[in-house]
Amino acid sequence: MTGVDTARMVSNLQRLIRQPSVSATGEGIGECARLVSEILEENGIHSRLLTVPGHAPVVYGHLSGRGGGTILFYNHYDVQPAEPLDLWEHPPFGGVVEDGRVYGRGATDDKGEIVSRIEAVRALSEAGELLCDVKFVIEGEEENGSRGIHAYLERYGDIMSCDGIVWEFGYVDERARPIIGLGMKGLMFIEMTARGPGRDLHSGAAPLVQNPAWKLVGALSTLAGDDGRIMIPEWYAEAQPFSETDMEAIQRMPYDVGAVKEDLGIERFVREQDALQAKEDLAKVATCNIAGIWSGYSGDGTKTVLPARASAKLDMRLVPGMEPRMQWSRFRDHLSRNGYGDIETELLHGEPGIRTSPDHPFVRAVRDAADAAYGTHVLSVTYPETGPIWHFSTKLKAPCVLAGGTDVHARLHAPDEYARIDYMEKTAKMIMWLLSHPSG
Ligand SMILES: [Zn+2]
Known part of the structure; x- marks a missing residue:
């Protein structure tokens, strides 16, 4: 040639x-x-x-x-x-x-x-x-x-x-x-903002005023567990299952658990996965990652403030079969059902896998x-x-x-x-x- x-x-x-x-x-x-x-x-x-x-x-x-x-x-x-x-x-x-x-x-x-x-x-x-x-x-x-x-x-x-x-x-x-x-994989990039008082307050007002940071943390904790598993109902309803040949490919793929952990700087995987489970999860697990979260005062020393707002940015990886618009409406419904319907949310980017x-x-x-x-x-x-x-x-x-x-x-x-x-x-x-x- x-x-x-x-x-x-x-x-x-x-x-x-x-x-x-x-x-x-x-x-x-x-x-x-x-x-x-x-x-x-x-x-x-x-x-x-x-x-x-x-x-x-x-x-x-x-x-x-x-x-x-x-x-x-x-x-x-x-x-x-x-x-x-x-x-x-x-x-x-x-x-x-x-x-x-x-x-x-x-x-x-x-x-x-x-x-x-x-x-x-x-x-x-x-x-x-x-x-x-x-x-x-x-x-x-x-x-x-x-x-x-x-x-x-x-x-x-x-x-x-x-x-x-x-x-x-x-x-x-x-x-x-x-x-x-x-x-x-697909992706949804989301921004969430919880609003509290019209301005930052002295935290002495806390017995009377709800802190939007607590509200945001509460809402976030309904989305996924500590191990990252998404808790929104029906989230996987349309996920494309693995075929037999998909599974064969996953099994055959080389994967060194020790080397990966060392590369990532961690001692254990979040769900203690072995090699096969890790490979499967990388392909089939949809995630809810908190990419950023901010509110109130985060500088040196102390400041007793009750913030006016709290925000977070989430990236949620989707698996093939999941359609961002459909997942977005599930996401919104879930927040409403859990009493967080007044948190402002925006879908900044959505892409199917x-x-x-x-x-x-x-x-x-x-x-x-x-x-x-x-x-x-x-x-x-x-x-x-x-x-x-x-x-x-x-x-x-x-x-x-x-x-x-x-x-x-x-x-x-x-x-x-x-x-x-x-x-x-x-x-x-x-x-x-x-x-x-x-x-x-
Ligand atoms: Zn590129």
């Missing part, structure tokens, strides 16, 4: 890293979209910028193969903010190459994955070996909640039709095994491609993260798989993020295999 041009791939990555594209602030977004489009064109892939007013442009790429189905790559060109800058040892927008790694914000999330895929398409198409039609959908708001992606799918869904979707990235574990992901069957022919093709390039693979029925994967898979009626070359320790969203060049090469080879074999 034709070879991967590593120097070309690395240089494309450096160009992309050196063009900041921070969706949180808008810095460099338009410039980066144009640069991605330019790189696609230079590598023989037709490209255009799609637009929806009020949103960052989506870079669309397309190249026809000899006829073997259509594969769509979803990626994003935006990055997380580089702050805190003083913790970087390599400049965040420098693209420095050292010890087989390329350093910079977005090096692996998601610019490294973009260039590996582009390189795979270029190499195959120049050799006349591109079998599948290829589509790229590279958005610019992923790190900021993918707010526009729904509108893009509505407007441009027709040109994005495909037989299989390869999601933005895939992890590679400590033993260089690519982790092929069959889905992602999804899980593709391990038996799907497209999944088999990706697994074969991973074996061909990496020599092995691990199957994960769900990644713990959340992305707009449900919208794509549902709207385009296509299965979706996560596969790529992101080292599990690549410091995503953190200082000194890096991409491993050997994993980029292997990913390019994996994608080449996928695009040169019919994918069911």
